[in-house]
Amino acid sequence: MKERHVTSGEVLAALAGAVLIADLFAPWYRHGATGDTALHAFSVVLGFLIVTGLLGIALLVTTFWQRSVAVPVGIEVWLSVISLVTTIIVIVRLLDPPGGGHVRWGAWVGLACAAGVFLGAGRALRAESRD
Numbered sequence: 241m242k243e244r245h246v247t248s249g250e251v252l253a254a255l256a257g258a259v260l261i262a263d264l265f266a267p268w269y270r271h272g273a274t275g276d277t278a279l280h281a282f283s284v285v286l287g288f289l290i291v292t293g294l295l296g297i298a299l300l301v302t303t304f305w306q307r308s309v310a311v312p313v314g315i316e317v318w319l320s321v322i323s324l325v326t327t328i329i330v331i332v333r334l335l336d337p338p339g340g341g342h343v344r345w346g347a348w349v350g351l352a353c354a355a356g357v358f359l360g361a362g363r364a365l366r367a368e369s370r371d
Contacts, residue, residue, distance in 0.1 A: 249363025250300045256356030257296020268347030269337050281338050292326040295319045296357040316365045323358035330354050366369055
């Protein structure tokens, strides 16, 4: 069995994924005097955000505990696609906030985290191609 080392891409994806999950509870939009978190403002988009965050974390976890590289590489491929779609969706929601509200800091952190997961997955894939 070949011993795998953890790459900076896997660490970046996991950290960004964990912060993304925590950021779902932060204020993303403001409607009048009230604020909405991502949990309250989204429905389908919320699924993309949760899956992106959890797969980012799963990438690091599977790198540690899988005997073969097949599972982590599979997660890297899926994570690259899903996190790119999530990043694009968050950009669109920043340009057109739901309900005509105002964008708050949580949305910007969410965008940075989604992009961080995408960059981490891409970096991990490039490291796999060099092994």
